[in-house]
Amino acid sequence: MLFKQMKYFMTVIDCNSFTEAAEQCFISQSAISQQIKSLEKELGVELLVRENRQFTLTPAGEYFYRHGKVLLDEIEDFKEETIRRGKDRELSLTIGYPKNFSSLELHQTIVEFTNIYPEVNVSIMSGTHEELFEYLLNQQVDMKISEQRRTFHDDYYNFELKYSDCFIEISSKHPLAHKKEVSVEGLRNMSCILVVSKGKEDSEREFYEKSLGISHRFLYAESLDQARLMVLSNRGFLPIDQIGQLPETISGIKRIPLKRNGQSLQRNYFACWHKERANYYIEEFAQMFRNLLNK
Structure with a gap:
């Protein structure tokens, strides 16, 4: 037959x-x-x-x-x-994620994914949101994880992951450290510490200042560890998104929920990849990551 x-x-x-x-x-x-x-x-x-x-x-x-x-x-x-x-290009998967991103689920997903698909080499790259978009355009990453900061483009799949609650990390020595929550308005006299690459400070500052209404004074760090050292020295506060389960803070730092007008400040996170480069492994990783985030 x-x-x-x-x-x-x-x-x-x-x-x-x-x-x-x-x-x-x-x-x-x-x-x-x-x-x-x-x-x-x-x-x-x-x-x-x-x-x-x-x-x-x-x-x-x-x-x-x-x-x-x-x-x-x-x-x-x-x-x-x-x-x-x-296909050779499908045997590797590079994922871009924000520099201020702290998610145990991302690393758990990588471990689970590679156990199921050992033939796929998974690697990660961090950057600012603007850098991640450039990485995606230049095919340096296959998929980026970031919040929505621009209108979605028809050439890309935008896979919703989760609405993320915002927190700040602040020195335990600061007077605000004893509060159960803190408002955006209450932070206006403090410096906001942003994790950002050199040359990208202005675009990152503009987003936090205009879109989120956070602070009017900014300090910059090139890594999450460097930013936390600045927090420990009581130089300002560090905004953190809870897209999944956050690890415990280090000694000397307090993490507090961030509010605006009495409501939790939230940001919407997506996994994004180009339609022409879509494949089974990208889709499977995105789905596994979302499932872990929403358990």
Whole structure:
């Protein structure tokens, strides 16, 4: 039994026409008719009862169509997965994430993912939100995790992960450290410490100042560890997003929920990748990450 003969038969039934099926399969009507007759001869049973230009399915034909359809779908999935796994570029996955991002679930997802797909080499890159977008444009990362700061582009998949609660980290010596929550308005006289790469300070400052209404004075650190050292020395506060379970703060630092107008300050986080570079592994990682975040 030829695979093509099965496909021809399914197409005839789906189209309810030999003529339309032949056009879809790019062969002549007589050729597709002959192929189905050859299929019936091999099986030794009639699948169709032909009456002039019409036909009906025999009980054997109904069974063959119903189960054959499932089989062909499985074969197609098998074929696509084989192709995906055979492409060199799909055997590596680079994920970009924000510099001020602290998520145990990201690392848990990487461990779980690599246990299931050991053939995939997973690597990570950190950067500011603007840098992550540049990394994605330049194909330095396959997927970026970041909050929504711009209008979504039609060329990209934007996979919603979670609304993230905002916190600040502040020195335990600061008077605000004993509070259960702190408002954006109450931080206006303090310096805001941002984790940002050199040359990206202005764009990051503008976002925090205009979009979130945080502070009017800013200090900059190139890493999360450096920023926390600045917090320990009581130079300002560090904004932190809780996109998952946050690790314990280090000794000497207090983490406090951030509010604005009495409401929790939240930011919406997405996984984003280019449609032309989409593959099974990117989609699977994004789904696994979201599942962990929303447990």
